[in-house]
Amino acid sequence: MLVRQIAVGTMQNFVYLLADRPGGVGLVVDSGWEIDPVIKAAKEAGVTVRFAVATHRHSDHTSSLRELADSLGAKVVAHRRSPIDHDVSVDDGDVLSLGEAEVKVIYTPGHTEDSICLYDGEDLFTGDTLFIGNCGRTDLPGGSQKELFGSLHDVILKLPPSTVVYPGHDYGDVPFRRLGEEALSNPVLSARDYDEFLGVP
Ligand SMILES: [Fe+2]
Incomplete structure (x- = not known):
């Protein structure tokens, strides 16, 4: 899988370009601040x-998503509970086909009610559900600490330790890390139970 991690905007956002191969078929994960770096990356890789x-x-993940999709001739995809303007509604277990590759939608509520992760079998794109070293906040509308704990511990931590975690913001000491290493060093993952999770600053 081709993966390009692209830093955009003033809030340390990461957007991603994925494709089955250079010159192949791909998708973009999020778009909030600038679309030009993403369009440039797609062009350079020859990705449709x-x-x-x-x-x-x-909005730091979606405010320019329609503009970016229109520029690329792509469809906007979001979880079925998402209030944003989108063309394709997805839910847990749905698959987006990219030529020779498949990307699976994993529903991970908690940061918001419409939070999803994308999993290509090796890489996990976590949005604001999981950062390197921490997780997303739950005090905004649609947030739930209980749901986020479940998404992290009952869903994400069930994936193989070799999975590479690609977060939606550059908040960590590294821009991405394998899940097995992150599980040891990130207190929201190493918390032994819900009470300990609630105590993480
Ligand atoms: Fe967010």
Whole structure:
């Protein structure tokens, strides 16, 4: 899988370009601040972008998603509970086909009610559900600490330790890390139970 991690805007956002191969078929994960770096990356890799996917509703991830999708001839994809304007509604277990590759939608509520992660079998694109070193906040509308704990511990931590975590913001000491290492060093993942999770600053 081709993966390009692209830093955009003033809030340390990461957007992503994925494709089955260079010159192949791909998708974009989020778009909040600038679309030009993403369009440039797609052009340089010769990728035909089929989908522009929102990891969740927040504007730093979605405000330019329609403009980016239209520029690339792509469809906007979001979870079925997302209030944003989108063409394709997805839910847990749905698959987006990219030529020779498939990207699976994993529903991970908690940061918002419409939060999803994307999983290609090796890489996990986590939006604001999981950062390197922490997780997303739950005090905004649609947030739930209980749901986020479940998404992190009952869903994400069930994936193989070799999975590479690609977050929606550059908040960590590294821009991405394998899940097995992150599970040991990130207190929201290493918390032994819900009470300990609630105590993480
Ligand atoms: Fe967010």
